[in-house]
Amino acid sequence: xxxxxxxxxxxWGRSARRSRGPRxxxxxxxxxxxxxEIADAEGLATVTxxxxxxxxxxxxMSLYRYVPGRAELIALMIDTALGVAPSIDTPQxxxxxxxxxxRHLYDVFRRHPWVTQATTQARPIGPNELSWLERAxxxxxxxxxxxAERVDAVVLLTGHVRNQIQAEMGIAAxxxxxxxxxxxxxxxxxxxxxxxxxxxxxxxxxxxxxNDGFEFGLECILNGIAATIAMRPR
Amino acid sequence: xxxxxxxxxxxWGRSARRSRGPRxxxxxxxxxxxxxEIADAEGLATVTxxxxxxxxxxxxMSLYRYVPGRAELIALMIDTALGVAPSIDTPQxxxxxxxxxxRHLYDVFRRHPWVTQATTQARPIGPNELSWLERAxxxxxxxxxxxAERVDAVVLLTGHVRNQIQAEMGIAAxxxxxxxxxxxxxxxxxxxxxxxxxxxxxxxxxxxxxNDGFEFGLECILNGIAATIAMRPR
DNA sequence: CAATACGGTTTATGTTATACACAGTCAGGT
DNA sequence: ACCTGACTGTGTATAACATAAACCGTATTG
Numbered sequence: 001x002x003x004x005x006x007x008x009x010x011x012w013g014r015s016a017r018r019s020r021g022p023r024x025x026x027x028x029x030x031x032x033x034x035x036x037e038i039a040d041a042e043g044l045a046t047v048t049x050x051x052x053x054x055x056x057x058x059x060x061m062s063l064y065r066y067v068p069g070r071a072e073l074i075a076l077m078i079d080t081a082l083g084v085a086p087s088i089d090t091p092q093x094x095x096x097x098x099x100x101x102x103r104h105l106y107d108v109f110r111r112h113p114w115v116t117q118a119t120t121q122a123r124p125i126g127p128n129e130l131s132w133l134e135r136a137x138x139x140x141x142x143x144x145x146x147x148a149e150r151v152d153a154v155v156l157l158t159g160h161v162r163n164q165i166q167a168e169m170g171i172a173a174x175x176x177x178x179x180x181x182x183x184x185x186x187x188x189x190x191x192x193x194x195x196x197x198x199x200x201x202x203x204x205x206x207x208x209x210x211n212d213g214f215e216f217g218l219e220c221i222l223n224g225i226a227a228t229i230a231m232r233p234r
Numbered sequence: 235x236x237x238x239x240x241x242x243x244x245x246w247g248r249s250a251r252r253s254r255g256p257r258x259x260x261x262x263x264x265x266x267x268x269x270x271e272i273a274d275a276e277g278l279a280t281v282t283x284x285x286x287x288x289x290x291x292x293x294x295m296s297l298y299r300y301v302p303g304r305a306e307l308i309a310l311m312i313d314t315a316l317g318v319a320p321s322i323d324t325p326q327x328x329x330x331x332x333x334x335x336x337r338h339l340y341d342v343f344r345r346h347p348w349v350t351q352a353t354t355q356a357r358p359i360g361p362n363e364l365s366w367l368e369r370a371x372x373x374x375x376x377x378x379x380x381x382a383e384r385v386d387a388v389v390l391l392t393g394h395v396r397n398q399i400q401a402e403m404g405i406a407a408x409x410x411x412x413x414x415x416x417x418x419x420x421x422x423x424x425x426x427x428x429x430x431x432x433x434x435x436x437x438x439x440x441x442x443x444x445n446d447g448f449e450f451g452l453e454c455i456l457n458g459i460a461a462t463i464a465m466r467p468r
Numbered sequence: 469c470a471a472t473a474c475g476g477t478t479t480a481t482g483t484t485a486t487a488c489a490c491a492g493t494c495a496g497g498t
Numbered sequence: 499a500c501c502t503g504a505c506t507g508t509g510t511a512t513a514a515c516a517t518a519a520a521c522c523g524t525a526t527t528g
Binding site for chain 1: 483484485486487492493494495
C-alpha cells in the first residue's frame with residue numbers, strides 16, 4: 001500500500017495518525033527538506049526518488065510510504081522552500097510594505113531558483129505559500145481596491161519576481177555563453193531585422209552594467225498600482 | 235551519425251545543406267510543427283520522441299537525424315509556436331502599441347499554454363522570439379527611457395502574460411477542482427490564519443465574476459511605465 | 469562506375485517512476 | 499504476558515523514456 005493522502009492533505013498536515021504498526025523512521029517534512037537541499041545544490045531535475053532516499057540510506061520505494069509520487073513531493077518542496085512569510089516591519093502604508101515583501105520573495109527565489117521551474121505546472125497551494133499571499137494582500141486593505149484587484153496586484157508582483165529570477169538564470173544558454181554575449185552577437189548578425197533592439201543594445205541594454213531590472217520593474221509596478229489607486233473613489 | 239547542428243544553428247537556419255545521400259523525407263520545421271500540435275493537445279510532457287516520430291510513421295531514432303535531442307526540439311517548438319510577431323497597427327504612441335502587443339502575446343500563450351512550462355529553463359533565443367521583443371521595444375524609442383529600461387519594461391509585460399496564463403491553467407489542482415473552489419474552501423477552514431485573504435475572498439476575489447486579472451495588471455503596468463517616463467528628463 | 473556521405477532502422481543501454489508481493493516489527497486487545 | 503494483524507521498509511519486476519552504436523541501402527559526386 002502506498003500513501004493515500006492527497007497532496008493537499010500532506011501540505012495542510014491532514015495525515016491520519018495511524019498508531020498501529022511500527023513507528024515511521026522518516027517524516028514527510030524530513031523528506032521534503034532533503035529534496036530541497038538536493039534541488040538547491042544541483043537543480044530540480046536531479047531530485048529523483050532514488051537520490052532523496054539515498055540521503056537516509058533507504059530505497060526509493062520506501063518514500064512512497066510517505067508521499068504518493070514525485071509530483072506531490074515537488075509540491076511539498078515548494079511550500080518547504082518558501083517557508084512561512086516573514087512579517088513586514090514597516091507600517092508606513094502599502095507602498096514600502098509591498099516593496100519589502102517583494103524583496104523578501106526575491107531573496108527566497110534566489111536561494112531556490114528551481115522554484116520558478118516547479119511552479120509552472122498546476123499544483124496545489126500550501127499553507128506557507130498562502131501565508132505569503134496573505135502578507136501581501138493585507139497592506140492593500142483600505143486602498144479602495146476591490147478584493148479581486150488586491151489579489152491581482154500581488155500576483156503582478158509575484159510574476160515580476162519569477163520572471164526576473166528566470167532572466168538571471170540565463171534565458172539564453174548556447175554552450176554556456178551568457179545571454180548578453182549570445183544575444184548581442186546574434187543581433188549584430190541580424191541588425192537589419194531588429195533595428196530597435198540593436199539601438200537599445202548599442203545604448204547598453206545588455207551590458208553587464210549597473211542596470212537592475214528587478215528594481216526598475218518593482219518601482220514601475222508600484223507606480224502603476226499607485227496610479228490605479230489614485231483614480232479610484234475613496 | 236546524428237545532427238551536429240546546435241540549437242542555435244537550427245533556430246537561425248544555419249543548416250549546412252548536404253546533398254550527398256538520399257533526400258530527407260522530413261524537415262526540422264515539420265517535426266517542430268508536429269510536436270507543437272501534440273503539446274497543444276495533450277501537454278508538453280506527452281511530447282516524446284516516439285510520439286512525434288509516430289506522426290510520420292518513422293522510428294524515434296530517425297528524428298535524431300534532424301534534431302540533436304529533445305531539449306533542442308523544445309527550443310524549436312517555442313519559436314514555432316510563437317511565430318513571427320504581428321505588426322502593430324496603432325501608431326498613436328507607445329501606450330496603445332504596447333497594450334496591443336501584450337494582448338497579442340497573451341493570445342499566443344493561451345493557444346499554447348505549455349510554452350510557459352518550456353520557457354522556464356535556460357534556452358537559446360530564436361528569430362521569432364526575438365521578433366516579438368523587437369516589436370515591443372520599438373514603440374518605446376524616444377520615451378526618455380534608456381535602452382536597458384526599454385527592455386526591462388518589455389520583460390515586465392512578458393512576465394505578466396506568463397504569470398496570468400499560469401494562473402488560468404489553475405494554480406491549484408486538487409483532483410480537478412478549480413482554484414477558486416479549492417482555495418475558498420481552504421480559506422474557510424483557516425480563516426483565522428489568513429484574515430486579509432478571507433476578507434478579500436468575501437468581497438469576491440476568487441469568484442468567477444467579472445474580474446479580469448490580465449487587463450487589470452496590464453493597465454497597472456502601463457500606468458507604472460507612464461509614471462516612470464513622466465519623471466524622466468526629456 | 470566507384471566511393472562516400474547520408475537517411476532510416478535495428479538493437480542495446482542506462483535512467484526513471486512506480487506496481488506488487490514479502491518480511492520484519494510493533495501496538496493493543498485479550 | 500501473549501498473540502494478531504496492521505503497518506513499515508525491501509527486493510524484484512516492469513514499462514516508458516532518451517539516446518548511443520552499428521548497420522544497410524541509396525543517391526550524389528568525383
